[in-house]
Amino acid sequence: MEQIEFDYPAATRRITRKAHVGVVGSGDMEVLMEPTQDEGAHVSITTSVDGFQDSWKAVFDRFFSKFDGAVRIQINDAGATPGSVLLRLEQAVEVINQ
Amino acid sequence: MSQANLIPEFVRRQSFIELDGRRRAQSLFDEGTWRELVGPFNRMESPWLPLQGIAPQADDGCIVIKGKIDGMTAVAIALEGGFQGGSIGEISGAKMTAALDLAAKDSQAGKRTAAVLLLETGGVRLQEANLGLAAVAEVISSVLALRPHAPVITLIAGTVGCFGGMSLAAGVSSYVVMTREARLGLNGPEVIEQESGTDEFDASDRALIWAIHGGEQRVGMGLADTLIEDDVEKIKETIRGYVHADLRPEYRSQQVELYRARIAALDTSEQIDPRSLRQKWSNGTKGELR
Numbered sequence: 001m002e003q004i005e006f007d008y009p010a011a012t013r014r015i016t017r018k019a020h021v022g023v024v025g026s027g028d029m030e031v032l033m034e035p036t037q038d039e040g041a042h043v044s045i046t047t048s049v050d051g052f053q054d055s056w057k058a059v060f061d062r063f064f065s066k067f068d069g070a071v072r073i074q075i076n077d078a079g080a081t082p083g084s085v086l087l088r089l090e091q092a093v094e095v096i097n098q
Numbered sequence: 099m100s101q102a103n104l105i106p107e108f109v110r111r112q113s114f115i116e117l118d119g120r121r122r123a124q125s126l127f128d129e130g131t132w133r134e135l136v137g138p139f140n141r142m143e144s145p146w147l148p149l150q151g152i153a154p155q156a157d158d159g160c161i162v163i164k165g166k167i168d169g170m171t172a173v174a175i176a177l178e179g180g181f182q183g184g185s186i187g188e189i190s191g192a193k194m195t196a197a198l199d200l201a202a203k204d205s206q207a208g209k210r211t212a213a214v215l216l217l218e219t220g221g222v223r224l225q226e227a228n229l230g231l232a233a234v235a236e237v238i239s240s241v242l243a244l245r246p247h248a249p250v251i252t253l254i255a256g257t258v259g260c261f262g263g264m265s266l267a268a269g270v271s272s273y274v275v276m277t278r279e280a281r282l283g284l285n286g287p288e289v290i291e292q293e294s295g296t297d298e299f300d301a302s303d304r305a306l307i308w309a310i311h312g313g314e315q316r317v318g319m320g321l322a323d324t325l326i327e328d329d330v331e332k333i334k335e336t337i338r339g340y341v342h343a344d345l346r347p348e349y350r351s352q353q354v355e356l357y358r359a360r361i362a363a364l365d366t367s368e369q370i371d372p373r374s375l376r377q378k379w380s381n382g383t384k385g386e387l388r
């Protein structure tokens with residue numbers, strides 16, 4: 001198991017809603033996305049698969065190239081592929097934009 | 099009905115099994131009446147899983163929702179089968195017990211609060227060992243405390259099924275509702291095979307497994323009350339009926355003599371097959387809605 005943290009200081013748009021999507025089942029993960037009062041966004045990942053820090057970084061760099069909300073994101077991961085990760089994040093954004 | 103008419107109905111139906119635990123529980127309630135208690139943002143995670151290198155889940159795989167079902171106060175407790183096989187650990191067990199105890203307290207005070215248990219579980223979470231076993235004991239005792247005051251309805255939809263310690267919780271509940279896809283049993287097929295060999299039970303033989311553990315057989319034997327299609331509306335309708343149902347004068351788990359006599363009467367000199375057992379055991383307990 002590995003803990004990974006990222007900061008995205010440029011994401012400063014205020015968010016009001018929170019979202020919880022996904023299940024920590026094989027090949028899947030859960031996302032908890034909620035507003036933060038801090039400047040910028042913070043990502044905190046707990047994954048049961050070690051050694052993929054660079055892949056996580058690439059997925060979040062891409063995600064925050066389009067998304068600018070000041071959110072705290074917590075992820076519990078049971079081996080989701082990068083594609084699934086991005087889909088779960090987009091699903092969470094859909095919920096907070098509702 | 100001709101096949102041409104059946105197909106559109108099948109396509110239109112909304113599958114219950116395809117929903118995750120949270121959406122299953124939500125789907126049972128009257129719109130706008132429910133709220134989740136101790137949800138994922140309360141972050142009641144298992145402290146034991148990360149110590150063993152396993153990612154936890156923010157709700158520990160147990161979803162508690164309170165609201166109204168057909169106007170009656172009810173609490174639904176769902177185990178998420180996708181997370182660690184729906185296993186019951188310290189936190190998920192404590193959530194379940196606390197919800198049942200609060201329902202019992204309200205019911206005793208004159209505000210009848212039914213409980214719906216959505217069990218998709220392999221039983222005790224092995225990583226939490228004795229804490230999981232203790233949780234099962236607490237859940238059973240809480241079900242027993244609630245059932246004289248309000249119905250405790252177990253719904254097993256599939257596809258995980260309900261096994262191990264939690265099958266005991268199903269066994270002591272007031273009513274058990276199953277789909278054809280669901281399974282209910284104390285020991286799961288793989289456990290039996292591992293302990294007694296493939297001659298005893300072939301865990302790769304799906305037809306055999308469903309013939310013994312499946313919803314149709316369990317209802318046929320009188321060990322569950324209603325067989326229901328995998329359809330959100332139909333399941334909702336059935337649960338509504340049971341939430342209003344009268345309390346039972348006697349529960350299956352109290353019919354010790356009946357079941358002892360039935361087991362004693364079985365002829366074990368030859369292989370008992372599921373169909374003949376169903377014929378022998380089918381009785382007044384097999385349920386229609388009341």
